[in-house]
Amino acid sequence: MIEIENVRKSFGQLEVLKGINLTVKKGEVVTVIGGSGSGKSTLLTCINGLEPIASGKVMIDGTDVHAKSTDLNKLRQKVGIVFQQWNAFPHLTVLENVMLAPRKVLGMSKQKAEEIAVKQLTHVGLGEKLSVYPNRMSGGQQQRMAIARALAMSPEYMLFDEVTSALDPMLVGEVLDTLRMLASEGMTMICVTHEMKFAREVSDRVAFFHQGVMAEIAAPEQLFDAPEHAETKKFLAATH
């Protein structure tokens, strides 16, 4: 379970998160929508401790992420994150990209790591691309590799930050299909997205962010068909 309690975060003078509260239960899929600069990405990076927070608390399975005593490297093994830019390690083949963390972080044998990497890459449809270097693949393929790379650590939670935004429209579908598959397998996920149709389909709940505040959170039918907050209505009207 991810428990976010009254989290505040600023970059210099700018308060980006103004007291966020959100609890995500095991197996739940929560999507986050909202305008540019509303703090969606920042929230994800605060959840796995890539960014520090000013006040409040993030608890993952009872571990306080931002406590000094927390071993973040250990904690991040169970919280995978995939970013908008696909961030392949360009000097490693697809297979090596996925094997690296299991080998070095989890200390797996080469054989075991390879077995897991092949399994995950096949899972996201890249079983044929094992020995290819990332620059030889499309954006969608690189993004699916990044997902496989995160999954190879067997995370219990996955955070996705607009994983399709940097892709050609043609390639969005294949990546969304991968996310749908994960959701159907019961992965606990928080997805920041601009794909409203996708959000409606996979989410248990949809959260709308506006200027650092979670203005509204509800089941997808509720939020999309009968939004309560004026800003939510405005945002949805603008995206249609």
Next chain:
Amino acid sequence: MFNTALSWSDLVFLAHGAGMTLAVTAVSVAAGTVLGVLFGVIRFQLGPYWAAPLTFVLDVFRSVPLLIQLVLGNALQSIMKLGWPPFTTSCVVLSLYTAAYCTEIVRGGIDSVPTTTRRAARSLGMSWFQDMRYIVAPLAIRVSLPSWIGLTLGVMKDSALVLWLGLIELLRASQILVTRLQEPLFILLICGAIYFIISLPIARLGGYLEKRWSPND
């Protein structure tokens, strides 16, 4: 031109000089690179503000002519009664000189690795050190290699200045022969050719590695 007084033993004398040039260069580049990597990482981690004192010292080594550094270094070691032979003094001064340049090359290399790539590594649970070792180092080396090769070749030529401390390296050996045989053009031609021959493998190594890595990025 082929009617030269240059004898076989003179060539051996030149070869000894070339050996000295190689020895001074190898020691200085090796030590300077180790220090440069250390300082470069420190500079990058501390940021420009906190690293200012280190940067200042390194700037001094980069801007004061090497000859002055060698003479001052030698004077300093004798004032401090260290009793270093000229070879040691030369290597120490040249190492620091190399390190000063290498630091900038290393910092630039680390800088060239996108923060988003490093973030991805850390988000997989890699420690700072693992990120440095498996992601930053291989990528930064690719970027820094051409400058580092240039630095090495530069140090090899600059190392001629250690003749001022009395070491007989390649250039000094040639000078001695020129004075004795009075055939400056021919001897300097040979000297230049030897510099070229010992530089070539280093320059080729750089080209080879660049070619080997290029299809992957």
